[in-house]
Amino acid sequence: MIDTQVLIAGGGPVGLAAAIELGRRGIECRVIEPRATVSHDRPRCKTVNVRTMEHLRRWGIADRLRERAPLPVAWSQDIVFCTSLAGHELSRFSGVLGLAPDDDRYAELGQQAPQYVLEELLRDVASELPGVTLATGQRVSGLEQDDDAVRVSVTDTAGARSVISAGYMLGCDGPRSVAREAIGSAYVGEHALRPNFGMVFHAPELLAHTVHGPAVQYWILNRAAPSLMGPIDRDGTWWMIAFGVDRATGERDARAIIDAAAGTSANATVLSNDPWTARMQLVDRARVGRVFLAGDAAHLNPPFGGHGLNTGIGDAVDLGWKLAAVLEGWGGPGLLDSYEAERRPIQTRVIAAAAANNRVLATDLLNDDVEAPGSAGERARAAADLRIQASKRAEFHALSLVLDLAYEGSPVIVTDGPSPLTTDDDDPLTEARPGARLPHVRVGDRSIYDDLGDGMTLLALGDSPTEALERSARDHEVPLRVVRHASALRDRYGAELILVRPDQHVAWRADRPPADPAALLDRVRGANHPPSQGET
Numbered sequence: 001m002i003d004t005q006v007l008i009a010g011g012g013p014v015g016l017a018a019a020i021e022l023g024r025r026g027i028e029c030r031v032i033e034p035r036a037t038v039s040h041d042r043p044r045c046k047t048v049n050v051r052t053m054e055h056l057r058r059w060g061i062a063d064r065l066r067e068r069a070p071l072p073v074a075w076s077q078d079i080v081f082c083t084s085l086a087g088h089e090l091s092r093f094s095g096v097l098g099l100a101p102d103d104d105r106y107a108e109l110g111q112q113a114p115q116y117v118l119e120e121l122l123r124d125v126a127s128e129l130p131g132v133t134l135a136t137g138q139r140v141s142g143l144e145q146d147d148d149a150v151r152v153s154v155t156d157t158a159g160a161r162s163v164i165s166a167g168y169m170l171g172c173d174g175p176r177s178v179a180r181e182a183i184g185s186a187y188v189g190e191h192a193l194r195p196n197f198g199m200v201f202h203a204p205e206l207l208a209h210t211v212h213g214p215a216v217q218y219w220i221l222n223r224a225a226p227s228l229m230g231p232i233d234r235d236g237t238w239w240m241i242a243f244g245v246d247r248a249t250g251e252r253d254a255r256a257i258i259d260a261a262a263g264t265s266a267n268a269t270v271l272s273n274d275p276w277t278a279r280m281q282l283v284d285r286a287r288v289g290r291v292f293l294a295g296d297a298a299h300l301n302p303p304f305g306g307h308g309l310n311t312g313i314g315d316a317v318d319l320g321w322k323l324a325a326v327l328e329g330w331g332g333p334g335l336l337d338s339y340e341a342e343r344r345p346i347q348t349r350v351i352a353a354a355a356a357n358n359r360v361l362a363t364d365l366l367n368d369d370v371e372a373p374g375s376a377g378e379r380a381r382a383a384a385d386l387r388i389q390a391s392k393r394a395e396f397h398a399l400s401l402v403l404d405l406a407y408e409g410s411p412v413i414v415t416d417g418p419s420p421l422t423t424d425d426d427d428p429l430t431e432a433r434p435g436a437r438l439p440h441v442r443v444g445d446r447s448i449y450d451d452l453g454d455g456m457t458l459l460a461l462g463d464s465p466t467e468a469l470e471r472s473a474r475d476h477e478v479p480l481r482v483v484r485h486a487s488a489l490r491d492r493y494g495a496e497l498i499l500v501r502p503d504q505h506v507a508w509r510a511d512r513p514p515a516d517p518a519a520l521l522d523r524v525r526g527a528n529h530p531p532s533q534g535e536t
Contacts, residue, residue, distance in 0.1 A: 004030040004133070005327055007152050007166035009140040009179050011035070013045075013115065014295030014312035015172035016122035016134075020059055021320025023129030025454060027327055030164065031126065032154055034139040038123065041272035043114030043200065043232055043239050046216075047306030050098035051402050051437075052313045053108035054449065054504070062108050065121055069113040070233035073099055076214035079396055081388050083222050083371050084263025085210040090221060090370060090381055091388035096396040097216070097306060106403065107440050107447040112216050114232055114239075115309060140173060143182045143291065150290045168323055169291045172316070175279075177297035183288035187300070189281035189351070192358065197242040197250030198274035201258060203266040204236035218261075219362050221370065221384070225260035226362035237271075243363045247275040278302040280355045282347055286340050292319055299347040304357035305395045307350045307402075314405065315343055321502040325525065330455075330478045332527025334411055342407040349401065357395045365391070406436040407505060412526050414508040432493035434506045441492060443485060454502055455479025456524070461489045462496035464513055472517035478525060499524065 006022055008015045011033025022029045048056075048065065056062040066072070077099035081091040094100075098110030126132045135154075141161070142153040150169040155161050171179025180186075212218070220227045229240040242250060242257050250257070250273060258268045279300040286293040295312030319339055325331025365388060369380035407413055413435045430439050441448050451457070456478060460466050466482050473480035490496050495509035499520075507524040514520040522528040 001165060002149055002167055003165045004028050005167045006030075006170065006323060007032065007150065007164055007168075008170045008172055009152070009177070010171070010173035010295075010297070011123070011134060011136065012172065012174065012295070013119050013122055013309055014316050015170065016119065016126050017055070017313045017316035018170050018172060018294065018320045019126045019132045019134075020122065020129065021317055022324055023126060023132040024059065025321070025324040025328070026131055027324045028131040030133045030135060030166070032138050032140050032152075033134065033136050036136045038116045038119045040114075040116050041200065042198070042274050043116060045115040045118075045303070045306065045309035046112055046230070046232075046239070047097050047310070048111045048113055048118055049306060049310045049402050050106040050108055050110045050399070051405065052310045053111055054106060055313060055317055057108050057447075058449065058504070059125065061121065061125055064125075065113060065118060066111055068117050068121060069111055070117070071112050071216070071231065073101070073109050073111060075234070076216050078213075078215045079217045079219070080212045080215040081219040081221060081365070081384075081392075082212055084220060084261060085206065085212065085218060086263030087211075087222070088370060088377075088381060089212050091385040093393065093396045098399065098402065099216070104442055105399065105440055107449050140178045143169060143179065145169075145289050145291060167290070167327065170319060171291060171293045171297045172295050172312075174296045175300060177293065179291060180283060180293055180297050183285075183291050183293075185283045185285050185288070185293060187279075187281035188284050189279070189300075190355075191281070192278040192302075194244055194277065195246040196276050196278070197245035197247065197257075198276060199240045199242070199250070199254060199258070200232070200271045200273075201238055201240065201254075201266075201268040202236050202271055203238060203258070203262075203268040206236065206238065206262055206266050206268070207231060207234065209262065209264050219365075220261040221362050221365050221367075222260065223366060223368070225257045226366060227257070227261050228362060229261060243361050247273075250275060278358050280351050280358075282344070282351060286344070287336075292339060294319055299351060301351045301354035302358035303354070304361075305354055305398060305401075307354055310402070311347060311350045314346065317503050318343055322526075330476060331525050332522070334526030334528060336526070338410055338412045338526060342410050345408065346405055353394075353398065353401055357392075360391045403437060405505075406433070408435050410435055412507070412524050413505075414520065414523055416509065430492065432495065432498050432506050432509055434508055436506055438498070438500050438504050438506055439493070441489065443489075448485075449504060451483045452500055452504060453479065453481035455481065456502070456507070457481045457483055457500045459489075459493070459498040459500060460484045460496070461493065461498070462487045462511075464496050464511065466497070466513065468513055469517045469520070472521055476518070476521055476525070476527075478521055
């Protein structure tokens with residue numbers, strides 16, 4: 001007997017995103033989460049990127065996050081490199097991290113917000129969905145599976161143990177994942193040796209003493225406190241990463257490090273600390289039978305560039321709609337097989353980019369002469385500016401990495417050309433290539449994404465008939481919405497008919513209807529090859 005269709009281990013942002021993706025489609029799922037409440041001690045991720053915000057828009061909650069975010073987008077879109085908050089400015093990046101307004105390449109601006117703000121919102125949204133149960137104060141302690149179900153052992157705070165039977169299980173339970181260990185999966189990759197000391201502190205007057213104006217991040221380049229810091233809110237709460245500082249040193253010298261970064265006495269009260277080292281790791285397998293891994297349970301990367309949580313949300317979206325399609329009966333077994341085929345190259349690319357960012361930190365940009373008086377200091381600061389711009393621009397202007405999330409080689413995508421779908425610059429694709437995210441356009445005062453359905457959507461950008469494909473979709477119970485737009489979009493997207501998946505990725509395109517509509521639908525819904533072990 002199945003107790004729930006999907007059990008999700010871990011109720012952080014990734015697990016909650018998966019629950020929302022499933023719950024919105026009427027799939028019953030249970031989220032097992034040890035924490036009764038969301039802690040504000042460690043803000044962790046601060047960047048909710050434009051792609052994640054597009055998913056929040058699709059769920060109807062993007063504005064709810066912005067209402068809760070302590071720092072509105074209008075507050076700042078800059079990152080500053082300086083000798084201290086009260087010292088010399090060395091370099092500045094503007095319009096960073098998808099915060100630049102009036103950019104039609106994406107449907108939503110990015111949003112700076114501490115992770116706990118996003119997580120609390122996702123808890124509220126998940127609790128509003130009738131099929132989702134958030135079971136806090138419980139943890140997954142083991143699992144067994146066979147061809148029919150996953151039996152998950154759950155332990156509560158009193159030590160009482162129960163077993164829940166689920167059709168599928170998602171391991172979204174972080175770096176110490178019980179799910180990962182249970183399926184015999186292991187991280188592969190590097191673990192950096194250099195320590196970092198994270199802090200959250202309260203310094204009510206510090207922002208007023210900052211001579212560089214508002215910024216979402218300040219990179220501090222001085223010998224006493226090479227670091228990265230930024231405000232969490234406008235009430236004096238800050239986060240900080242002191243590079244090369246171990247736990248003992250950080251705990252002993254926390255206030256001295258803050259003062260050195262501030263360039264003045266900050267009168268700081270340390271609220272929490274978080275010593276860590278960077279990890280660049282990917283699991284050797286993210287699926288065994290009915291159990292899947294997502295988020296930090298599947299991959300880890302340094303935080304620089306703000307990709308970790310956002311990549312995990314992408315995992316949750318990919319898994320969510322595919323599992324729902326299979327459980328609803330219109331998705332075939334190949335749809336679940338495509339999870340690793342699609343997400344693993346994305347995860348690998350993100351890890352590589354974050355590792356590159358991690359190789360150039362404040363400790364690597366130090367130059368004693370930048371604080372020197374006169375012409376020597378001016379020359380040193382000009383040279384520092386050039387070096388910073390050359391070495392760090394890709395970290396803060398990475399729209400191709402964020403938006404060109406192309407599923408090249410996916411078994412459920414009908415490709416139509418050999419050209420690569422990804423680029424290394426900040427100019428995302430504009431053509432609707434199969435496998436890629438549908439490039440964003442505005443139609444009047446609306447986003448084209450607002451026209452897409454929760455199932456498949458066929459964009460008809462001309463006079464090509466769609467009746468045969470619609471009929472085949474009905475025959476196979478594939479949810480299909482047909483949306484007609486003016487033919488002007490045909491030149492932009494490169495085809496007259498474009499089939500878009502629930503995750504806004506293009507599955508197929510052509511200028512004429514498919515010769516065999518049933519074969520096309522079987523391909524994109526994963527129904528054209530036998531199931532893997534553990535599938536039904």
